[in-house]
Amino acid sequence: MGNSSSMLTQYDIEEVQQHCNDAFSQQEIVSLYQRFCQLDRSGGGFVSAEEFLSVPEFAVNPLSQRLLRMVDGLNFKEFVAFLSAFSPRATLQQKIEFIFKVYDSDGNGKVTFNDMLDVLHDLTGQFISEKQSKQVLTQVLEEAGYTNESLLVLADFVKILGSSGLEMEVEVPVD
Amino acid sequence: MSSSQGKLKPSSSELDLDRPNIEDYLPSGASIHEPHGKLHLRDLLDISPILTEAAGAIVDDSFTRCFKSNPPEPWNWNVYLFPLWCFGVVFRYMILFPLRALVLTIGWIIFLSCFIPVHFLLKGNDALRKKLERVLVELICSFFVASWTGVVKYHGPRPSMRPKQVFVANHTSMIDFIILEQMTAFAVIMQKHPGWVGLLQSTILESVGCIWFNRSEAKDREIVARKLRDHSQGADNNPLLIFPEGTCVNNQYSVMFKKGAFELGCTVCPVAIKYNKIFVDAFWNSRKQSFTMHLLQLMTSWAVVCDVWYLEPQNLRPGETPIEFAERVRDIISVRAGLKKVPWDGYLKYSRPSPKHRERKQQSFAESVLRRLEEK
Numbered sequence: 348m349g350n351s352s353s354m355l356t357q358y359d360i361e362e363v364q365q366h367c368n369d370a371f372s373q374q375e376i377v378s379l380y381q382r383f384c385q386l387d388r389s390g391g392g393f394v395s396a397e398e399f400l401s402v403p404e405f406a407v408n409p410l411s412q413r414l415l416r417m418v419d420g421l422n423f424k425e426f427v428a429f430l431s432a433f434s435p436r437a438t439l440q441q442k443i444e445f446i447f448k449v450y451d452s453d454g455n456g457k458v459t460f461n462d463m464l465d466v467l468h469d470l471t472g473q474f475i476s477e478k479q480s481k482q483v484l485t486q487v488l489e490e491a492g493y494t495n496e497s498l499l500v501l502a503d504f505v506k507i508l509g510s511s512g513l514e515m516e517v518e519v520p521v522d
Numbered sequence: 523m524s525s526s527q528g529k530l531k532p533s534s535s536e537l538d539l540d541r542p543n544i545e546d547y548l549p550s551g552a553s554i555h556e557p558h559g560k561l562h563l564r565d566l567l568d569i570s571p572i573l574t575e576a577a578g579a580i581v582d583d584s585f586t587r588c589f590k591s592n593p594p595e596p597w598n599w600n601v602y603l604f605p606l607w608c609f610g611v612v613f614r615y616m617i618l619f620p621l622r623a624l625v626l627t628i629g630w631i632i633f634l635s636c637f638i639p640v641h642f643l644l645k646g647n648d649a650l651r652k653k654l655e656r657v658l659v660e661l662i663c664s665f666f667v668a669s670w671t672g673v674v675k676y677h678g679p680r681p682s683m684r685p686k687q688v689f690v691a692n693h694t695s696m697i698d699f700i701i702l703e704q705m706t707a708f709a710v711i712m713q714k715h716p717g718w719v720g721l722l723q724s725t726i727l728e729s730v731g732c733i734w735f736n737r738s739e740a741k742d743r744e745i746v747a748r749k750l751r752d753h754s755q756g757a758d759n760n761p762l763l764i765f766p767e768g769t770c771v772n773n774q775y776s777v778m779f780k781k782g783a784f785e786l787g788c789t790v791c792p793v794a795i796k797y798n799k800i801f802v803d804a805f806w807n808s809r810k811q812s813f814t815m816h817l818l819q820l821m822t823s824w825a826v827v828c829d830v831w832y833l834e835p836q837n838l839r840p841g842e843t844p845i846e847f848a849e850r851v852r853d854i855i856s857v858r859a860g861l862k863k864v865p866w867d868g869y870l871k872y873s874r875p876s877p878k879h880r881e882r883k884q885q886s887f888a889e890s891v892l893r894r895l896e897e898k
Contacts, residue, residue, distance in 0.1 A: 386580075388809075403875045404575075404578075404579035405576055405579035407879040407880045408572060408576040410572050433581075446568075446569060446570065449573065470569070471884050472880070483561070483895055484566065486895070487563040488563060490562065490563065493563075513570045514570060514571070516574065517581050519581055
């Protein structure tokens with residue numbers, strides 16, 4: 348793919364576009380490549396966790412560690428595929444799948460009570476006690492028809508989140 | 523964003539919160555509309571706003587933009603432009619550069635042959651020695667500026683030498699100091715550099731009264747603050763020039779000003795510097811090139827064209843904190859020099875942001891969850 352060169356060929360762009368299912372236009376892929384090279388200061392062909400954390404706006408995000416696990420060490424093609432859930436052309440299904448993957452840290456297709464507790468902890472830090480967060484989670488789960496022992500799969504997420512649209516889009520700056 | 527709390531007041535004990543609300547600066551997509559109504563499972567699972575913020579930061583962020591050097595746009599893509607460009611390159615490297623190097627060498631010879639005698643022979647007569655050294659430093663700076671064919675246009679009244687007065691300017695490269703110094707002998711506060719620059723700093727710049735700091739030392743801040751205060755109170759010290767951004771920025775943006783210069787109880791005279799990019803990009807990207815390479819790049823370009831504006835001196839207004847004062851002056855300078863303001867501390871180039879920003883978001887979310895749990 349020629350990650351060390353700073354120019355993408357038309358063939359490269361089309362390959363990336365195909366890999367992300369046309370989530371981005373060719374111009375957007377070129378912009379993303381410039382951004383990728385800018386972040387990849389060491390020139391290794393992938394962006395390391397350190398390099399992501401050097402973006403202060405990313406480092407202050409409560410879910411940055413979780414996202415780092417998903418995005419660390421990806422090459423450019425995979426990087427674009429990762430971001431494809433945020434394209435305006437992405438379907439609701441793709442966005443929900445992305446959210447599911449964030450929760451399902453061990454990747455076994457099932458989200459447990461503890462998985463949800465972990466994310467809640469990331470989002471609230473020290474401002475909610477362990478007891479309180481378990482209480483909150485149990486209460487809303489029961490109200491939605493689940494229990495503490497329920498294992499949620501993707502279909503459940505689709506049911507819960509799919510009722511109204513998700514606003515999850517980023518704009519890729521194209522000069 | 524935190525609607526019920528209002529703006530968080532900076533307290534003197536929380537050194538890291540001494541900056542305005544970052545949410546005021548981030549793009550409006552990041553300011554989450556305050557959700558209300560009873561808490562459902564959906565609200566807990568829907569992490570899309572936070573994910574969007576993170577993805578937005580991955581795709582583009584205001585901090586990295588501050589330090590992007592613009593690559594020179596080639597104009598040699600044509601049958602007749604290409605030979606012209608080649609001729610230009612030859613002219614710049616083969617004719618201009620040696621001429622400039624010669625001018626600079628002559629300048630150094632004149633300077634050293636005057637400076638060394640003055641420095642050692644007039645040891646007793648301090649007032650005269652200082653005056654002569656000031657003139658000589660201004661001279662060598664003029665030689666430097668000539669060696670890049672610097673076309674500097676100064677606007678505004680020349681700064682008058684008064685005690686209890688400091689000058690602040692936006693920072694693009696170390697040459698900012700040289701450009702300002704050729705007009706007026708300032709004392710400057712600088713990071714100590716290694717190599718030949720460090721040697722110059724410890725010998726010649728000592729004579730104009732410079733203050734050194736070390737970014738990596740934590741305790742350094744208090745020592746430097748004291749030195750600044752002492753210097754600015756002294757009547758016959760050279761006026762102090764401070765670059766409150768603390769690091770070089772690419773002349774299109776300005777990062778947060780450090781409040782050190784604004785709590786000395788002195789009048790602050792803002793100076794705005796804007797380089798004309800058509801001729802050369804004067805931004806010194808210290809991550810990409812050493813100062814020597816940067817100077818060589820300048821000496822092989824056509825010219826360094828810039829505007830310097832001496833702006834109206836500002837004082838701390840009653841009821842204004844030093845941070846607000848710093849922001850106000852930053853605003854004045856940014857407007858004059860056409861810079862966009864970003865809410866980041868320049869030192870984030872070298873370190874991670876304080877956890878306080880993340881904690882503020884977490885606190886806001888936690889309070890919202892607990893509140894909505896109670897609602898019916």
